[in-house]
Amino acid sequence: MARQRPQYIRHASPYRPAPPKSLTSGMYHIDHERLLFFSQVYQGLRRAPQRSPLVSRTRASNGVARSNVLSHGRFLKSKRGLPLLREESPAQDENSPFDIPRDPFRSDNDPSRQAEESDDEDFSFDWDEETTLVAMLQDEDPADSEREELIKLATQIKNPMNAQGLALKQHLVQTLVPATRHVKEVHTILEEKIDITYGTGIIAIDEVCKKFEGIVMKDEDQLKTLSAEVRNDIKGLFTKLKLAYDRRDRVWSEFQKAMEEKSIQTINHLNELPSELDQTVARIEQKSKDLDKDSGVTAKSKEKMLKGLLDKL
Structure with a gap:
């Protein structure tokens, strides 16, 4: 129990x-x-x-x-x-x-x-x-x-609690009533003071701006694509230019080598030229002596002979 x-x-x-x-x-x-x-x-x-x-x-x-x-x-x-x-x-x-x-x-x-x-x-x-x-x-x-x-x-505590409740209610009233009035005023302003023509113009401008933005973005994309292609072409051209520079250096080195060889040969020929001239002069003198001895040779034959010698030189 x-x-x-x-x-x-x-x-x-x-x-x-x-x-x-x-x-x-x-x-x-x-x-x-x-x-x-x-x-x-x-x-x-x-x-x-x-x-x-x-x-x-x-x-x-x-x-x-x-x-x-x-x-x-x-x-x-x-x-x-x-x-x-x-x-x-x-x-x-x-x-x-x-x-x-x-x-x-x-x-x-x-x-x-x-x-x-x-x-x-x-x-x-x-x-x-x-x-x-x-x-x-x-x-x-x-x-x-x-x-x-x-x-x-x-x-x-009954009376203090009742007073506390009334104070809270008063606080809520003082807080909510101004907010409600402000919201009502805002709604009134939105209904009476809004210019429809002005709003329509702003909307039209916004649409045009959006279209222009789309065009600009499209052009930007194309520019990016072309820029990438141009960069690739420039890279190819630089590669070819480098190959051309290498070829030029190789040709220049070959040309210098050939010029050195030819210059050496020319110098050697020039060094040998005085001895050859001396030999030629000696032969001419010998021929002239032989012609002087030959009385039957005419002046024309001498001239031909001299021309032939000069041609050989």
Whole structure:
């Protein structure tokens, strides 16, 4: 059967869901952790059943359960024969945000779990005398006082939260209304002050510029193609020119070699020419002597003879 956990155990539970960190939005700062805590407290108060304060159990400052103090109270002796009082939790409180979830890795024989169950279940209450009821009514319940403080705090933050909401709404109004007006004015200007003829002319100029750009790009492509072809032709011409230079150098070297040979031959002939002239002169003189001796030779025959000698030279 399900057990109803005391309210102060719920508040101190380590399994309480961690609220988000505080956020800062513009000039407004909201502590979401405190707001979530108060909202959970308020929901817990709404869902918690109205239990009798006579059966609520709190812990004493020295760690002893209050049920034992009541059983061995200041006014009555212990009555062990009375049955134990237990309170069953309603079905709608099973999913309370303050409940501690069951740990699947802890067994039912765990000493810590048994100690918790014994603290919740092993208490008794005596109903046989009127003084017990009076003592219970006079005692203060720390859970009730804590609950009242939380309710007061929740009531106190109601007005600041409402004021904060109004301030945020006012800020949104001050931000969105000028923007909406500006957008409306811009739409009005676009509808009334736009020159259609001017826009048509700009569109026509844009189309012409695009066509001219296409023509220029086409010419540029052709120029690139022709430039590549001219570069290839120039490379071929430079190759041919280099071959022509090589041939010219080879012909020039051959010409120089031939000129040197011919000049050597000419120099040799010139060096031999005086001796040949001396020999020729000697032969002519010898012939003239022979002619002088020959008396029967006429002057014409001498002239022919001289011409023949000169032709030989």
